[in-house]
Amino acid sequence: MFANDKSIDNLEALFKEIRKYIELQGQYLKIDLVEKLTILLSTLILILLLVILGMMALFYFSFMLVYAIAPLVGSLIGGYAVIGGIVLLLAFLIYQKRKQLIFQPMVNFLARLFLDEHTRKEK
16 A cells, blocks of 8 residues: 555654644643633632622721711611611622522623633634
8 A cells, every 4th residue: 555655754744743733732722721710710809809899898888877877767776777787688689689690690701711712713
């Protein structure tokens, strides 16, 4: 089948190129994974920082509201009760809407990050 050494040399070169191509594809996948994990971790850190700062702001604003509505309610304890009830109501509403507010945006973000190849290639 192989009449001369040139055919064997061509096949050896082809196999070397295929091996090199597979190695380069593996390196590309590693780099792509590192890029996506970096985006994911930086987004998670940003969200964590925003949540911490938001909780701090909510804490101080709730104290401000307690002192602001204390004269209207009649006592400081009543002000705390009203603000505590509002916070519990907000927590209940967030729990009820958790799929629309938390899960669905997270799934969309992860799907775009890990599955959507067409928009990344067009950029």
